Amino acid sequence: MSGRDSGRQPKYQRIAAELRAAIEAGEYGPGERLPGENDLMATHEVARMTARQALGVLQAEGIVEARKGAGVFVRDFKPVRRLGIERLAHGQWGEGRSVWETDVAGRSLVVDSVAVSEEEATAVAAGVLGLAEGERVCVRRRRYTLDGKPVLLSTSHLSAGLVVGTPITQPDTGPGGVYARLEELGRGPVRFREEIRSRMPGADEADRLELPPGVPVVLVARTAFDADGVAVEVNEMVLDSSAYVLEYGFDA
Amino acid sequence: MSGRDSGRQPKYQRIAAELRAAIEAGEYGPGERLPGENDLMATHEVARMTARQALGVLQAEGIVEARKGAGVFVRDFKPVRRLGIERLAHGQWGEGRSVWETDVAGRSLVVDSVAVSEEEATAVAAGVLGLAEGERVCVRRRRYTLDGKPVLLSTSHLSAGLVVGTPITQPDTGPGGVYARLEELGRGPVRFREEIRSRMPGADEADRLELPPGVPVVLVARTAFDADGVAVEVNEMVLDSSAYVLEYGFDA
DNA sequence: TAGTGGTCTAGACCACATT
DNA sequence: ATGTGGTCTAGACCACTAC
Numbered sequence A, B: 001m002s003g004r005d006s007g008r009q010p011k012y013q014r015i016a017a018e019l020r021a022a023i024e025a026g027e028y029g030p031g032e033r034l035p036g037e038n039d040l041m042a043t044h045e046v047a048r049m050t051a052r053q054a055l056g057v058l059q060a061e062g063i064v065e066a067r068k069g070a071g072v073f074v075r076d077f078k079p080v081r082r083l084g085i086e087r088l089a090h091g092q093w094g095e096g097r098s099v100w101e102t103d104v105a106g107r108s109l110v111v112d113s114v115a116v117s118e119e120e121a122t123a124v125a126a127g128v129l130g131l132a133e134g135e136r137v138c139v140r141r142r143r144y145t146l147d148g149k150p151v152l153l154s155t156s157h158l159s160a161g162l163v164v165g166t167p168i169t170q171p172d173t174g175p176g177g178v179y180a181r182l183e184e185l186g187r188g189p190v191r192f193r194e195e196i197r198s199r200m201p202g203a204d205e206a207d208r209l210e211l212p213p214g215v216p217v218v219l220v221a222r223t224a225f226d227a228d229g230v231a232v233e234v235n236e237m238v239l240d241s242s243a244y245v246l247e248y249g250f251d252a
Numbered sequence C: 001t002a003g004t005g006g007t008c009t010a011g012a013c014c015a016c017a018t019t
Numbered sequence D: 001a002t003g004t005g006g007t008c009t010a011g012a013c014c015a016c017t018a019c
Helices: A011-024 A037-044 A048-060 A123-129 A177-184 A203-208 B011-024 B037-044 B048-060 B123-129 B177-184 B203-208
Strands: A064-067 A071-074 A109-120 A136-146 A149-159 A191-199 A217-225 A231-240 A246-251 B064-067 B071-074 B109-120 B136-146 B149-159 B191-199 B217-225 B231-240 B246-251
Touching: A011 A037, A011 A048, A037 A048, A048 A064, A048 A071, A123 A136, A123 A149, A123 A231, A149 A203, A177 A231, A191 B217, A203 B011, A217 B191, A246 B246, B011 B037, B011 B048, B037 B048, B048 B064, B048 B071, B123 B136, B123 B149, B123 B231, B149 B203, B177 B231
Parallel strands: none
Antiparallel strands: A064 A071, A109 A136, A136 A149, A149 A231, A191 A217, A191 B246, A217 A231, A246 B191, B064 B071, B109 B136, B136 B149, B149 B231, B191 B217, B217 B231
C-alpha cells in the first residue's frame, strides 16, 4: 500500500464509508448519480479495482445500483406495497400510523405466469400436508408482477387426491380462487399460519425476480388449515424484499 | 478474454455456478472446505482476481464463508430458533408440522446490553405515537444474545410523559417488563401490529450483530396499542436473518 | 463517439491461521 | 514456516449508454 495508513482500515472501506455518509447526509438523493470508478480513481488516487471494490460495498448493502454504461446511482427505495393477510382475514388492522410508508394505491399486482402440474410430494410438502412419502400433489406455480416488475414467486402444494377433477388443477381456478374451491369441497381453510425467513437469493431467484445485487428475498410459507385442523395447502412464496412490507396484527 | 467462449457468460460466473452445483449435490457438506483461490487459479487457469470474484458470488449469496488464513467453507445454515409472538398472545399456534425446522429447545436468549435514555422523538416515533415534533420520548435500546452470538437489536420508544417516574425509565423494568408496567399505568397493550421488511445490513448493524457477508437483516417494527386504540410503544427490531424464523397465525 | 461499468490479467505485499 | 484469504496496483479489452 502506498502512502500513510490513515486510520487502520482498507482504502476501499474508507472510500465506501465516505460515500455512504454523503448519501445519508443527502448530498446524493435517490436516483442521483454518484462519483463513478474514474472519478474515485482520480480523487482518491487509487487503482480501478480499488474504486470498484468501494462501490461494490455499497452495492452489496443495496443502497446503490450500477447501470452499465451510465453510472452508479443511489437506489430509490420505494417499499411499494404491502402484502397483508387483509384479504384472508377480516381487514380491521389499519389502526394508527405505520412505521414504514407504502404506496398503497392503484398499483396493479397481476399474475404473470401460471403453471399447474401433478408431482411427487417433496419431503417438506408431504410432511406438512400429512402425506406419505412419494404421494402425489397438485403444484401450482405462479409469478406476480407489480407494474411490470416481477415481485413474487408462489409455489402452492395441495394433495392431488383432494383436488383431482376440480378447477384447482386448472390454471384458472375461477372466482374466489383456490380457497373458494376448497370451501366447495367442504375443506375451506379457517386458519392460517405463516412462517417467515429471509436470505440472499440464489442465481435462479435473482433471475426470475430481476433482482439487482444487494437485495435479499423474503420467504413466506403459508399453511392453510381446515375446520378439523388438517393442513390443506402449503404455499411457499419468494418475495422481492424491496417491494414488500409485510403486516400482521393480533390481540394480546 | 483468452481461449474460447464456453457459453456466453463470464468465467467467474461459470466457476461460481460449478461450485454452487457441487455444493448442492453434496460434494461439499456444511462446514467443509472448498477449493480456494489458488486451487481455482490452477484448475481453471484464471487470474487470482477472477477466482476471488467467483468465490465472492457464493459469499454474497450467503452459502459460503471465507476465513482468513484458513480457507473457504460451506456455511452451516442452522435457522436456530424462532421468534414468536407466543409470549404476547395466547400461544395456540402450533398446529401441524412446520415448514422450516428450528432448534426449539434449551438455547438461552439473554439481554446482552441495555441502555435507556430520554431523547427527542424521531419523526417516525413521533408520528406513530401521535406526539408533536420534537417531543421527548423514553428510548430503550437492547441487544439480545443467543448462546453468545448477538442476534437482535431492539430500540423501543415510549412517550416520556407517560413513563416518567416509572421503572420503565430504568434498565431493569421488573417482572413482566415494560408491558406489565404499562398495565399498572392503566395503559396496558391489548393489540399489536407488526410490520416486517428485509434488507442488507449497514456497516454498523453488521458489526453489532457480527454478521458475515451475505446475511441480510429482518426489520420488525412492533406497535402496541392500548384499550383506546392509542399507540403506547413502538419497537424497532433488527434481527439476524440466519437466526430467526418468524411465525404468525390468524383465523380466516 | 466518448464515457461508463464489467471482465480479466499478472504480478505484489500483508495479516492471519494452521502446522 | 507454509499456505490462506485480503488488499492493491497498472495496465487491458469489451459492451453498453448517452450524446
